[in-house]
Amino acid sequence: MVTYTLDDTIAAIATPLGQGGIGIVRLSGPEALAVAEQVFTPAARSSLEGLESHKLVYGHACDPQNGHILDEALLVCMRAPRSYTGQDVVEIQGHGGPTPLRAILTACLAQGARMACEGEFTLRAFCNGRLDLAQAEAVLDIITSRTETALRVAVNQLGGRLSDEVRRLRRGLLEALAYLEASIDFGEDVPEQDLLPDLDALGDLLCWLLGEAERGMVYRQGVRTAIVGRPNVGKSSILNRLLRAERAIVTPVPGTTRDTLEETLNIQGVPLVLTDTAGIAESQDLVEQLGIERSRRSIAQADLALVVFDGSVPPGLEDAQVATLVAGRPAVVAVNKSELGTTYDYAELLPEAPHIEVSALTGEGLPELEQCLVETVFAGQMGATEEPVASNPRHRDALRRAWAHVQDAGHAIRAGVADDLVAIDVAGAVDALGAITGESASEELLEMIFGRFCIGK
Ligand SMILES: Nc1nc2c(ncn2[C@@H]2O[C@H](COP(=O)(O)OP(=O)(O)OP(=O)(O)O)[C@@H](O)[C@H]2O)c(=O)[nH]1
Ligand SMILES: [Mg+2]
Known part of the structure; x- marks a missing residue:
């Protein structure tokens, strides 16, 4: 279940539940520091008040009910907006074992934090505009990548490479749409413009991106x-x-x-x-x-x-x-x-x-x-030595839809079809591209994407 509220404070164990060097309990939300203050006692200062952002503090995680030490720990606070979620984030690093980490998490929940849903930290980053949808999906691709090439593709995607291309395309289409809508509303008063060269160029770019997605899926899957x-x-x-x-x-x-x-x-x-x-x-x-x-x-x-x-x-x-x-x-x-x-x-x-x-x-x-x-x-695609720009079947499908709409719009203009019908296709392409970066993503889609993440991510 995906939750869209941003105004409560969520908590989860962010590291895998096994034995390891360290484990992290993560908090995000307006009360993150207030909750952490109740369960963490710093060694060298009286409280966490006025704590500098992005600085590690040594101390102990304690049970606020009875004062018992739960674990020796480090705490870091990353204040909004300079954090993964864009909210105040606190991470408590304890020893890496399920028992100490569960104890710290339980103490945080008892102090008013809510258990996070799958992918909710990343969803908050998306809702706060820290990441767009393609970048959020890249986070999952990084975690699940099986080869170094797949990893590089995902890292580039997180860096915004695909999103930049998709936005450029979408902007071009929006300009065409703006012209079409003006000419529908104001007819003769709008100076005539030939959209075909632009649409053809956008179609070529879409076609290239589609090829990239096909190639990328090989590395990913x-x-x-x-x-x-x-x-x-x-x-x-x-x-x-x-x-x-x-x-x-x-x-x-x-x-x-x-x-x-x-x-x-x-x-x-x-x-x-x-x-x-x-x-x-x-x-x-x-x-x-x-x-x-x-x-x-x-x-x-x-x-x-x-x-x-x-x-x-x-x-x-x-x-x-x-x-x-x-x-x-x-x-x-x-x-x-x-x-x-x-x-x-x-x-x-x-x-x-x-x-x-x-x-x-x-x-x-x-x-x-x-x-x-x-x-x-890679038959027919050889010579492409750089890692592909896209690799996700969802993005491939959206690019296909956008490409089909752009083709149809071109055919319609050539056939002399009225502007309002051309506009429907151009708007369809804009929408399809918006589904990649999240400008036009339904709740259902978000639920499907973030539901695949683990809790704590
Ligand atoms: N001389 C020679 N013998 C080979 C070579 N490759 C496999 N063999 C032999 O051929 C026999 C069958 O090999 P397998 O790899 O079990 O063949 P398979 O196609 O998997 O056989 P099935 O599982 O029964 O369908 C074995 O005795 C192998 O040692 C080769 O390159 N040269
Ligand atoms: Mg055999």
Whole structure:
């Protein structure tokens, strides 16, 4: 539940509930310091009155009911507006254990603070204009980032890079909207203006941002990659090689892998979520059949297929079946067991996918395979070496909506449609962009976004 009031004081444990060096209880609101004064006794001064902002004070967290010391602690007060939430914020740093931290939190609640909801500190920062919505979402992306590239994307977003681009676009559209509305209201009195060049330029910028969002989502969410092939071609061996670990069981017995197995591999900052699957073949064995059914499903759900063939024997019927299942999807083919020296020609199976000769036994061809996987993920987008400006599917969807409206507005102008209808599309685009930065975000949307945060953030 998201709460929009700003005038009470909230409290929560802001660090994970486990054992660690330190743990922090955080307060935000007009009474933050007053509450803290009741539960914290400074060692070298009589009270917290007149305490300088952003300065650490040493002392003890105490239970105001009986005066018992709860923990040795440090306290810092960050006065409004120079704090995370834009309100008075107090952080009490105790030792990192659930019991002392809960005791300090309980004491704060007993002194009138309210337990914070999920993401409520960040929501307050948003409501106070310290962060816009895209920046608030970046905070969550930083916490959940899985690779350094995803982290850099999120840090840039927190710094306002995406928001700046979106605001620039929105301002351009608002100018167009202002002209349209003036011309609807005052007709001939408004000097005529050709909106098309501006709308086309804004459309191009939107299109670029959309591409950035698509690229960014790869870093943020990873690429689901299914390793598929008939039994015994070396799928699990290739998985182990790529992971540089003996993760999957490898044996000379066909049908070794029966269940799907998932591991994340980081290649050049791109998280590949690899799924090793059961070899695809006709089987009498019930467990094996179920495994094969799962592999078919893995292929259907994957963003990318890594197809493995055994290059030491000629292509067979089962290899052709695998190729049929994968056909039309993004795929990379690894022709394995190359060190045996009798590599047969698999070029006719999946001719549109790149084929790489590898040996899971010696490691030969594996670096080329990794490179090829990354290139296939970014097919058509290579050369973009800088980290993407956007990475969030919600932003991608909003950009798509905005782009469609701008396209429609352009078509309408070209077709000589009346200004008031053009204005509806331009306003739609303005709205879609406003949903990214939060100018036009519904309560429902805010609830969905901040509900994903943890308590204390
Ligand atoms: N010579 C050679 N043998 C390999 C190579 N890669 C795998 N093998 C062998 O091929 C056999 C099957 O390997 P796995 O990795 O279990 O094959 P799989 O495709 O996962 O097999 P299933 O799980 O049964 O579908 C094992 O005996 C491996 O040692 C290779 O590059 N060269
Ligand atoms: Mg296997």
